Amino acid sequence: MALKPLHDRVIVKRTAEEETTAGGIIIPDSAKEKPQGGEVLAAGPECKSLKAGDAVLFAKYAGTEFNSEGEELLIMREDDILGVFK
Numbered sequence: 001m002a003l004k005p006l007h008d009r010v011i012v013k014r015t016a017e018e019e020t021t022a023g024g025i026i027i028p029d030s031a032k033e034k035p036q037g038g039e040v041l042a043a044g045p046e047c048k049s050l051k052a053g054d055a056v057l058f059a060k061y062a063g064t065e066f067n068s069e070g071e072e073l074l075i076m077r078e079d080d081i082l083g084v085f086k
Contacts, residue, residue, distance in 0.1 A: 002068055005044040008078040012038040012056065012063065013071065036060055037085075038074070047078050055085040 005011050015037045040054045050056070063076030 003042075003066075003075070005042050005075060007044050008046045009044045009075055010040050010047060010050055010078060010081065011042045012058065012074045012076065013041055014038045014074065041073065043078075050078060050081065050084070056081050057083045057085070 003011065015035045036059070037055065037057050040050050040052055040056055042052055043050045058074075058076060059080050059082060062080035063074035065072060065074055067073070
């Protein structure tokens with residue numbers, strides 16, 4: 001990764017968006033919402049409870065989107081993370 005987060009920031013990659021509902025209905029692109037979950041790719045030195053590889057849930061409008069090596073990523077504060085999946 002070309003970007004190293006500072007302080008209590010984390011870099012998160014969103015999980016893949018669902019293409020169909022549980023009932024098999026295909027969701028059009030215009031109706032899809034961006035997922036609020038993802039995987040931590042890197043954590044700053046002051047992050048106390050997160051590390052690379054953690055699956056997390058974050059606030060709907062949290063973070064700043066950026067492109068790195070063709071991937072859409074988010075950088076956000078550790079406080080924007082709502083929970084960690086076990």
